[in-house]
Amino acid sequence: MNILLAARDTTASLLTFMCYFLAIHPGVLKRLREEILTLRSGESPSYEDIRSLKYLRACLNETLRLFPPVPSNERASVKTTTLPRASPLEKPFYMPGPHTTISYVPLLMHRRKDLWGEDADDFLPERWLDEKRVQELTKDPFRFLPFNAGPRICLGQNFAYNQASFVMVKLLQNFDTFDLRQKQDAPEGAIPPESWKNLTGRAAYEQVWPRNVVTLYAKGGLWIYMGMSRSQE
Ligand code: HEM
Structure with a gap:
């Protein structure tokens, strides 16, 4: 499991x-x-091929930023300790031990305008090709957290990038149009409610309903028609 x-x-x-x-x-x-x-046309990509696909990596990162598959997480103290604040001038948090839990929500952290800029809510893979922005990001390994950070960072991170890239390459070698069919085909109750239009952030215009049960998913599934590219017909 x-x-x-x-x-x-x-x-x-x-x-x-x-x-x-x-x-x-x-x-x-x-x-x-x-x-x-x-x-090379239609062939399965090698590991080296995948490494050369910079825009693909940017698209994967941008998806992991806005919809981190593990959107919220928590840690617990094993003994009494303190947690540092962002500024060394502020007093640290006191964590009585054992078993004081602290939750954090990478999905929200990844959308913070003070960390990611005014366009934080927008899907913009180009931000990952902007050297200045990437430099700023790599200064702090705890800013982009889809795989967590620190000693318990995901062991499968590279495998995951490789596997997801492989699937996307095979898909896009064969299909060239993606039509979202959520409104037409998703089961009743899967579309974000009208009232979300009054909310702020992405919720106001999201066309799928992201739900979380340990990992993030689209309520009712994601419904898409993919059009086969001419060369594959
Ligand atoms: C996009 C894909 C993936 C994402 C977003 C992801 C995310 C994460 C996160 C957030 C954690 C930290 C959990 C925690 O400590 O609270 C984690 C741990 C872990 N992941 Fe992944 N993971 C992915 C794919 C994979 C794959 C493909 C494998 C194995 C082939 C894998 C194996 C593991 C293992 C073994 C741990 C536990 C590491 C430890 O506790 O020391 N993950 N992953």
């Missing part, structure tokens, strides 16, 4: 939300396909 959750559900979540973004951002789909079609 543990490995199904750690390896399968997380990767499925990443692929689900990546397909969602490609369906609602046809410009990104076009650019990504162009990059993928630079590989």
Whole structure:
């Protein structure tokens, strides 16, 4: 069960939300396909091929930022301790031990405008190709947390990037249009309620209903028509 959750559900979540973004951002789909079609036609990508696909990596990272498959997490103290504050001038938090829990929500942290800029809510893979922004990010390993950070960082991180990249390459070698069919085909109750339009952030315009049971998923599934590319017909 543990490995199904750690390896399968997380990767499925990443692929689900990546397909969602490609369906609602046809410009990104076009650019990504162009990059993928630079590989030897139709062949399965090697590890080296995948490493060369910079825009694909940017799209995966941007999906992991806005929809981290493990959207919330917690830690507990094993003994009485303190947690440092952002500023060394502030007093640290007191954590009586054992078993004081502290929750954190990477999904919200990844959307903070003070950390990610005014465009934090937008799906913008290009931010991962902007050297200045990436430099700023790598200064702090706890800012981008889809795989967690520190001693218990995900052991399968590289495997996950490789596997998700492989699947996306094979998909985009064969399909060139993604049409979101959530409104037409998803089961009743799967569409975000009208009242969300009055909320702030992405909720006001999201077209899938993200839900969390340890890992993130689209309520009622993600419904998409994919059009086979001419060369594959
Ligand atoms: C997109 C895919 C993935 C995401 C987002 C992800 C995310 C995470 C996160 C957030 C943790 C830390 C959990 C915690 O300590 O609270 C974790 C741990 C772990 N992950 Fe992944 N993971 C992914 C794929 C994989 C894959 C493919 C494997 C194995 C092939 C894997 C194996 C593990 C293992 C064994 C741990 C426990 C590490 C430890 O506690 O020392 N993960 N993962």
